[in-house]
Amino acid sequence: MKLNKFIPRVVLLCLFVQTAVAQQKSVLTREYITPVKILWQDGDVRNSERLLQPGIGQGDLANRNVIILNNTKGGKKASILLDFGKELHGGLEIVTGMWGGGNTPRTIRVRYGESASEAMSSIGEKGATNDHAIRDFKTLVPWLGKIQLGESGFRFVRIDLEDESAELQLKEVRAIYTYRDIPYLGSFKSSDERLNKIWQTGAYTVHLNMQEYLWDGIKRDRLVWVGDLHPEVSTLSAVFGYNEVVPKSLDLSKETTPLPGWMNGISTYSMWWIIIHYDWYMKNGNLPYLKEQKTYLNGLVKQIVSRVGADNKENMDGTRFLDWPSSENPKGIHAGLQAMTVWSLATAAKISVLVEDKETEALCQLTLNRMKGYVPDANNSKQAAALMAIAGITTADKANKEVLSVGGAKNFSTFYGYYMLEAKAQAGDHQGAIDVIREYWGAMLDLGATTFWEDFNMEWVPNASRIDELVPAGKVDIHGDYGAYCYVGFRHSLCHGWASGPTAWLTEHVLGIKVMAAGSKVIKVTPHLGDLQFAEGTFPTPYGLVKVKHTKLANGKIKSVISGPKQVKIIR
Incomplete structure (x- = not known):
């Protein structure tokens, strides 16, 4: 006697779904x-x-x-x-x-x-x-x-x-x-304990936000913000290697944003979705997963291109946003959006080759070719200058000399600080970037931080109280008395994953570990110790750990000891 002879199929289906839901297990x-x-x-x-x-x-x-x-x-x-x-x-x-x-x-x-x-x-x-x-x-x-x-x-x-x-x-x-009870596979140790602690703090900040999905904040912004994911995913890749929370979060963003919508209502966040997918593929090499994005990517590229005018300038609708500290600089935002458009289309072209979409590749290249003729003014925005350097709209040397290096850590931001550091490295100013990391992210540690914050301003430091003490008489409450925009006072998140950029940066530029081929099958190691006497650490690949140790000799030259899985080609 068959059960489904007596029970309607729709009832069986409901029972199956209910059982599946009831059997869900937490990854936490x-x-x-x-x-x-x-x-x-x-x-x-x-x-x-x-x-x-x-x-x-x-x-x-x-x-x-x-x-x-x-x-x-x-x-x-x-x-x-x-x-x-x-x-x-x-x-x-x-x-x-x-x-x-x-x-x-x-x-x-x-x-x-x-x-x-x-x-x-x-x-x-x-x-x-x-x-x-x-x-x-x-x-x-x-x-x-x-x-x-x-x-x-x-x-x-x-x-x-x-x-x-x-x-x-x-x-x-x-x-x-x-x-998530997962091992810290990546590591960083140098002759500067301050940098070591900054690396670890960035890693821990992202780890706390790796809940069912990859959040931006664990108190406030317990959401998947796609742009904010980019520095988080960069840190996650340097520390944990592959983790299912990344594709799960990327897929959620796609599923909840049917075109012609912008992810999180922000045009740049849809652009970040493209860039993250390519970076994730380079680290992990999952081509079938990348091919699953083909149809959506095709439509998204057409949507981005349609917002580039005949004058070759971006004209994005939706929320025009880079990060909060830059939000009162419309010229800087335009320059940043122009750079993001170029960067995302150049990345989409690379993905299109991989997924065999000649139509999308051709559209990207056509638009990129005509956008080359326009160079916007960064208007002293470090955010815009960094993006313009990364996108190749301006030279990194020019961006660093005229904007990024002015005032040291002044006008840095926790989110776009990562791209400012990247642009400084591209300009060869590794020592300047190391100095900023010590000054800017280190200042949060000096104030009692165990995770990095949603925003931070060097002007907050004088006479500020630590977060791990009740505010002494005559001191300023670093948490309650500062903040702006959506994070005034205690609404300000003190654990925000987008602030973790130095962790990824120190791995890539001080340890010098850079992925050169899909699936981390080729790793180039070019250390930049600056004033450090040594730096050592590990980097997770799908095949195991790449290990490096760099020591500065008396003559200033660097001695490197490097090892890795046999499946990974290491070049210097």
């Missing part, structure tokens, strides 16, 4: 993190230091070693601020004890913060929000039980007992760290 790992410091407490709080002891996630009847928060009528609320030592993505687990007066649940208020001052803020104060993730909320906690709460990006957690004339006993408070 949960780890429990104990706080490392009690940063502040107020009201009647006793034995708080016990929260710094590792827990087991289980209540018990012994009711020993509990932390007591006690509220008296008319008195201060019992409150505590915990520091977990580094930025995390995830939530909070609270294990409670047996308070007297019955088993009534207690009401607490929980506030997550990427800075200590954000965890002390209320919604609406200095831009504090619950956008994208709820980071400020009230909830009940059980008597003699356990509860797991919330999900956001945070390092600090404040807990307040809200009930009047009540006692709360806490046995444990742990962060639930949610992440």
